Amino acid sequence: MFRKGKLRLAITIGLVTAAGSLGLIVPTISGASQQGTIRFAEGAGASPNYIFPYYSGQFCSVANTTQFQMLMFRPLYFFGLGNSAAVQPKISTGNPPKYSNGNKTVTLTMKGWKFADGQTVNAESVMFFLNMFKAVPTDFCTYSPGLGIPDQVSSATGKGNTVTIHLKSPVSPLWFSDNELATITPMPNAWDRTSATQTANCAAGKYGAASTTVACKNVYTYLNAQGAKLSSFTDKMWESGTDGPWKLTKFDDLGNATFVPNRAYSGPQKAQVATFKEVAFTSETAEENALQAGQIDVGVVDPSILTSDAPSPGKVGANWGQLSSRYNMVTGSDFAENDMDLNFGKNPGSPFINQLYVRQALESSIDQATIAKDAFKNYAIPTYSALPLSTPVAESAPFAAPYPFNLATAESDLTKNGWTNSGGSITCTSPGTGSGQCGAGITSGEALTLNVQWNSGSPSEDTEMNAIIADWKGLGITVNQSQATFDNVIFNCTSLYNPTTTEDICNWGGGWLYAPDYYPSGEPLNLTGASSNYGNYSNPTMDSLIKATLTTNTNLTAYAKFTASNLPDLWDPLNLGTGEIVKTLHSSIGWNNVLLTLTPEYYRY
């Protein structure tokens, strides 16, 4: 469950630079197999800012997780490689889980990989994560009250390479494996400390014991602080926990990162280049300039710069003339939904947002088809529910969008509920909570006013938001718009992290990538009180529909339809990406990664 920035699939690609052939920046290494440098463009204004793989919702971004931490710290179960969103047993640190006792007991066995400091990735490494989750559950991105780990776990024990988890009630193995076990990243004993010199007993403590909880809270306090301190990213402590194919050797305040191969990596696919660099940018324009100058090997262009549209969504059209001789353009689809976050908290527009008819009016006035075609040059596709468009039909049957673009309907939604448009401004003329009235908290004569913030740095995103806001204004809605960086939109705009925010609608330029909640049942997003329920949305029907999907392999259609009709967020077009790959780079797994996971070890020149 990662927040997804606008770097889509293309960004998930790594490349070995032409520097190999130029012979300019190839570090001296032993062995001829690891040569060259891949320079990867980070999302504009979306650099990594957290290294600890036990991350809260505010750090739950693609930039931090699948495109940064996972290069170093491999999860218990690795999902997504190339076009496949499925679990990848060969590059997971654990063997597939076994369910028994009527799906109330789960047994995990570890493969015995090694951390960089020589410690075996074993049961204790998993227990370290589980104990921390038990101690500070709300500080993890996918925590869903009452569900899964840790609330449904009655006990957990680890010995050698085996972890046994006993659950209070049966679970759906599909959901539990994809959304709960998949969140676990084994952690080394080197991290079990409360200061640089003081060790603790969180990893080896008994699950659920008071002493373990105290120890883990103290460890979390320390690691959380260190994890957000950019200058600590290259500390020996973090390096010692590396069990992935890459080690971080440099990181600066701007977000530029340099990785080298981890020679102790136990997995099957070793890195094939000498250096992998992630380069920070504040805007897509700056990044496009770097592409033109040949300073980036894997990047992205904004669709606005392209002179021809994609022939159809998911297909690549003509590349930008400035890059076509050096780069190949790629596009694709990722396992994500795309939305604008609605704040149901104490924000001034909350009384409006809380009214379903207002949300319907807002959704009905988003001309997704035109935006996808004109703002994104057909490199986008309309969405209308919390489920990814590529969700298998077996999990959710297709259905029609309940609120297609229709300005007349949108206006009618408002006027039928006590609003009158006069002189270009719509005001409540029938206050009250009865039928046909404006609703709770809305006073007579009050203008429908919304504060909207979106991410800066993307011309196509600006075009999209300006088009949406123009139609909202056409309904008579007063819109106060502003822009901020990706991180600031999440931290300052959402009522979950900023209860005093004055923003009503936040668009950070993406939506939600279903990783590590690979089964899109949506509990971390839309369940009341969940860790990534950014807008503090709460609806008992939504809660019960979500819970219904978690005990058996229930079809998600009912849940999906409710997210489409009840609008916990506003759905907008999913940007399919316009990535640029230098032509000399090759990948053995293709260039699309539906989970945006960065696996440059599969790339070579």
Next chain:
Amino acid sequence: MSIVADNRGLVGQEETPPVPMWRQRLKIFMANKLAIASCVYVIVLALACYLVPHIHPTNQTNQALAFGTPENAAPSGSHWFGTDSNGFDELGRIFFAGEYSLTLGFLAGFITIFVGTLYGMISGFLGGVVDAVMMRMIDAFLSIPYIFLLISLITIFGRSTAFLILVIGLTGWWGNARIIRGDALLIRHLDYANASTSMGASKWHVIRRHVFPNSISNIVTVATFSVADAILFLSALGFLGLGIQTPQTDWGTMLQAGTEQLQNGFWWEVFPVAIVFILVVVAINYIGDALRDAFEVRLLER
């Protein structure tokens, strides 16, 4: 002998009334043809920017409507300067953006000169420790890279129109203060200022009646350059993507967007607005030069 002759001459000659100083200044200003042309250009452009969007409105803010217009269309009969990458008419957009660029530029320039003048006069007139402290503060401010400071403040506090005016106005006066302070420092020691003080005039009276009027030439000159600088800085911010909030725009933001498209051969998205913008800044500088000459005492007839 010569004295007598002179006296005779004076007595016998009909006394010519002195030419009012403002007329002398106007004459000097009008003698500068470039300044006249610049004034005409700035006035005509300002009128166009403020009036054309209302007299002959083109859609410049409604992106939903603009989707129906061809993007990046070359100049034609229906769009004299073509359209931009969002389908907005370029000619209309130059005027639309100009309204914001000129308004922000003039308002920010006014704040700059007002604060700078006040600060410089107080510092220069009071002198001593107060002057030293105030000038060291200016030194400290000037040591901060200006664009970096603007970017930092805008990143933290946002970029509403009002904030852009304030941030450019309130951070651009440091150099002005130094110039005005130099005047004040000089004037406060002149005889008429000393005489006024010795006759019991208050400091505020001396500043108001002597220092300010005698600094006016520098103030007016600096003011024009401040306006040009403010327009330039606003445009620089726009070019860096930190200009006025969409759907409004300014010339710098237009240039930034146009530069991207210039690489696709869409020259009409850059050159017209660039020419208009450059000429405005050059024109205001010419006007400033002429004003400096007009207020130059040595050029006045006695």
